[in-house]
Amino acid sequence: xxxxxxxxxxxxxxxxxxxxxxxxxxxxxxxxxxxxxxxxxxxxxxxxxxxxxxxxxxxxxxxxxxxxxxxxxxxxxxxxxxxxxxxxxxxxxxxxxxxxxxxxxx
Amino acid sequence: xxxxxxxxxxxxxxxxxxxxxxxxxxxxxxxxxxxxxxxxxxxxxxxxxxxxxxxxxxxxxxxxxxxxxxxxxxxxxxxxxxxxxxxxxxxxxxxxxxxxxxxxxxxxxxxxxxxxxxxxxxxxxxxxxxxxxxxxxxxxxxxxxxxxxxxxxxxxxxxxxxxxxxxxxxxxxxxxxxxxxxxxxxxxxxxxxxxxxxxxxxxxxxxxxxxxxxxxxxxxxxxxxxxxxxxxxxxxxxxxxxxxxxxxxxxxxxxxxxxxxxxxxxxxxxxxxxxxxxxxxxxxxxxxxxxxxxxxxxxxxxxxxxxxxxxxxxxxxxxxxxxxxxxxxxxxxxxxxxxxxxxxxxxxxxxxxxxxxxxxxxxxxxxxxxxxxxxxxxxxxxxxxxxxxxxxxxxxxxxxxxxxxxxxxxxxxxxxxxxxxxxxxxxxxxxxxxxxxxxxxxxxxxxxxxxxxxxxxxxxxxxxxxxxxxxxxxxxxxxxxxxxxxxxxxxxxxxxxxxxxxxxxxxxxxxxxxxxxxxxxxxxxxxxxxxxxxxxxxxxxxxxxxxxxxxxxxxxxxxxxxxxxxxxxxxxxxxxxxxxxxxxxxxxxxxxxxxxxxxxxxxxxxxxxxxxxxxxxxxxxxxxxxxxxxxxxxxxxxxxxxxxx
Numbered sequence: 226x227x228x229x230x231x232x233x234x235x236x237x238x239x240x241x242x243x244x245x246x247x248x249x250x251x252x253x254x255x256x257x258x259x260x261x262x263x264x265x266x267x268x269x270x271x272x273x274x275x276x277x278x279x280x281x282x283x284x285x286x287x288x289x290x291x292x293x294x295x296x297x298x299x300x301x302x303x304x305x306x307x308x309x310x311x312x313x314x315x316x317x318x319x320x321x322x323x324x325x326x327x328x329x330x331x
Numbered sequence: 332x333x334x335x336x337x338x339x340x341x342x343x344x345x346x347x348x349x350x351x352x353x354x355x356x357x358x359x360x361x362x363x364x365x366x367x368x369x370x371x372x373x374x375x376x377x378x379x380x381x382x383x384x385x386x387x388x389x390x391x392x393x394x395x396x397x398x399x400x401x402x403x404x405x406x407x408x409x410x411x412x413x414x415x416x417x418x419x420x421x422x423x424x425x426x427x428x429x430x431x432x433x434x435x436x437x438x439x440x441x442x443x444x445x446x447x448x449x450x451x452x453x454x455x456x457x458x459x460x461x462x463x464x465x466x467x468x469x470x471x472x473x474x475x476x477x478x479x480x481x482x483x484x485x486x487x488x489x490x491x492x493x494x495x496x497x498x499x500x501x502x503x504x505x506x507x508x509x510x511x512x513x514x515x516x517x518x519x520x521x522x523x524x525x526x527x528x529x530x531x532x533x534x535x536x537x538x539x540x541x542x543x544x545x546x547x548x549x550x551x552x553x554x555x556x557x558x559x560x561x562x563x564x565x566x567x568x569x570x571x572x573x574x575x576x577x578x579x580x581x582x583x584x585x586x587x588x589x590x591x592x593x594x595x596x597x598x599x600x601x602x603x604x605x606x607x608x609x610x611x612x613x614x615x616x617x618x619x620x621x622x623x624x625x626x627x628x629x630x631x632x633x634x635x636x637x638x639x640x641x642x643x644x645x646x647x648x649x650x651x652x653x654x655x656x657x658x659x660x661x662x663x664x665x666x667x668x669x670x671x672x673x674x675x676x677x678x679x680x681x682x683x684x685x686x687x688x689x690x691x692x693x694x695x696x697x698x699x700x701x702x703x704x705x706x707x708x709x710x711x712x713x714x715x716x717x718x719x720x721x722x723x724x725x726x727x728x729x730x731x732x733x734x735x736x737x738x739x740x741x742x743x744x745x746x747x748x749x750x751x752x753x754x755x756x757x758x759x760x761x762x763x764x765x766x767x768x769x770x771x772x773x774x775x776x777x778x779x780x781x782x783x784x785x786x787x788x789x790x791x792x793x794x795x796x797x798x799x800x801x802x803x804x805x806x807x808x809x810x811x812x813x814x815x816x817x818x819x820x821x822x823x824x825x826x827x828x829x830x831x832x833x834x835x836x837x838x839x840x841x842x843x844x845x846x847x848x849x850x851x852x853x854x855x856x857x858x859x860x861x862x863x864x865x866x867x868x869x870x871x872x873x874x875x876x877x878x879x880x881x882x883x884x885x886x887x888x889x890x891x892x893x894x895x896x897x898x899x900x901x902x903x904x905x906x907x908x909x910x911x912x913x914x915x916x917x918x919x920x921x922x923x924x925x926x927x928x929x930x931x932x933x934x935x936x937x938x939x940x941x942x943x944x945x946x947x948x949x950x951x952x953x954x955x956x957x958x959x960x961x962x963x964x965x966x967x968x969x970x971x972x973x974x975x976x
Contacts, residue, residue, distance in 0.1 A: 315653050320599070
């Protein structure tokens with residue numbers, strides 16, 4: 226109960242600028258990716274390069290704005306980040322490897 | 332769309348099922364109205380944020396789904412009992428194995444485990460509720476309405492028929508026209524929200540709300556297994572969400588992620604599906620492992636053997652679970668390097684699992700074992716799960732898998748791990764924690780009959796399938812010829828399946844019998860338990876769980892405090908509790924409407940449902956209800972009632 230009392234006194238009533246800006250920038254980055262893919266007229270490989278960069282930018286942005294990545298006081302945080310990186314690399318690199326090897330490529 | 336396409340009317344079995352659902356529904360409405368229970372239903376259950384009640388609703392729903400999935404299974408076994416049977420046609424058979432698989436994994440195993448997790452975990456760590464009680468209600472209702480959306484498919488519009496794996500291009504518009512496959516996509520999508528939220532909720536609950544003194548390495552094993560399961564849920568379910576969304580785009584909006592035409596990659600669906608699907612099978616087995624650990628320790632009257640080894644092996648399983656997915660499609664032919672890699676990682680999973688099996692055996696070694704029903708299910712698990720595990724290692728060899736793949740050998744393997752692991756675990760956990768939910772035990776004699784009939788039936792049903800598989804009987808065929816030579820073993824398997832059905836009926840009868848006749852528990856400690864959930868003052872904990880949060884001094888906290896045996900006069904303080912809310916129910920109902928609109932591509936309904944959902948979310952954002960305090964007098968009154976008896 227004491228815990229909960231402390232928590233409620235910590236409630237922040239200021240406008241959540243960080244989340245608001247983060248959300249707006251995310252929408253802008255997504256719209257940019259859409260525009261580049263549909264209407265820019267670049268060649269396919271350039272489109273790929275640009276939207277991958279935009280995707281990475283957006284991931285970093287969300288980690289900064291929403292995901293408390295700058296709070297560096299706990300070991301669990303570091304562990305989670307490392308595990309997330311491991312899973313992300315497994316999914317992306319693993320899928321590319323599996324889908325482009327052997328008969329699967331044809 | 333015409334009405335006779337909307338309601339399925341050309342299949343007598345489905346019409347019969349539809350009519351019986353309608354009659355049951357009318358019956359329930361009549362009883363609720365007659366007994367004037369509508370208000371009670373809304374106030375006590377539909378709006379609840381109490382983890383114990385949410386858990387009970389999960390389990391009730393799971394048992395209902397076990398019935399439906401089980402009826403599907405018995406229909407398949409009836410069709411396959413003899414060669415050239417005409418009980419089901421090919422299309423109907425396809426629909427039934429699709430719904431059987433999807434329902435059993437996602438709408439039976441998952442809610443059964445999540446239900447037990449809901450009931451037990453907050454009590455086991457000495458908390459008064461989960462970290463986000465409102466979110467917990469959202470979890471249940473999104474799950475519930477997603478599952479309902481999937482379930483109505485067989486009477487309205489037609490069931491999906493592309494298998495629970497829904498491989499492309501079979502699941503695409505060309506080969507699976509109509510709403511069936513859309514039901515699969517939207518039903519899973521909506522219920523997946525609930526599962527993901529549960530993962531987040533219990534991760535935070537376990538990390539932040541443990542009683543004083545309960546360090547990570549003093550947590551009960553079920554809590555550990557739930558923590559690790561939550562991590563897997565959080566990382567695995569988004570993959571399913573994305574894959575389902577992409578296939579939904581393919582089917583509804585003409586995109587080409589997984590189609591054969593226009594540069595789509597059909598096998599990418601299989602790849603993404605199993606990237607989620609393999610971690611998913613660990614999501615349904617790890618909580619069961621945790622429950623067996625609790626039960627075996629309790630009924631051997633010994634601390635769990637090799638506690639740390641148990642924790643580390645589960646961590647290794649969680650890590651490895653994400654790097655084995657290709658073993659589900661070795662025959663796609665990704666080449667020697669890929670298949671060898673995934674063969675080795677798959678076999679490696681056998682090591683931590685083996686460690687756990689030995690730890691359970693050593694826990695029993697020199698223990699004072701009492702063979703109760705939950706313990707029987709746990710013992711049955713060890714024997715049968717090992718058979719499933721060993722055949723799993725056989726399947727893990729990429730080269731050999733080309734023989735086993737797509738045969739009944741595989742079917743038998745995964746039923747041996749999923750039934751002997753997950754289902755036995757659910758039954759064991761249900762019997763074990765039943766007094767915590769309703770205040771009395773299930774009858775032991777009926778429970779043991781149920782165990783033996785179900786387990787013997789299970790072996791009679793599935794062991795012949797190993798041999799059928801080696802004899803070359805492929806999975807997912809709706810009939811075969813007498814000349815194939817599979818008849819005898821199929822008859823045997825069908826007999827076993829019906830024995831399992833009898834076992835299920837006994838379980839349900841036991842619920843009724845115990846409700847009528849079981850001795851009511853006087854204390855919170857029904858089994859001479861070791862962990863905190865047994866330390867509550869009453870058999871069914873009061874809504875605030877603990878009048879005073881217990882303190883833990885080591886592993887098996889409650890066992891230790893029982894040895895010390897001291898009664899102190901506690902001074903109560905007001906308890907802060909969350910308020911009930913009907914919004915999770917309403918919001919999820921809107922999601923259901925939206926999903927239903929998408930299934931039939933009726934955009935107006937879909938948009939209407941989406942707007943309703945959004946309004947509920949906005950209302951929640953401006954909700955300043957911080958809950959309420961249970962005052963000291965009420966606590967004293969509640970607690971004194973139990974003190975006297």
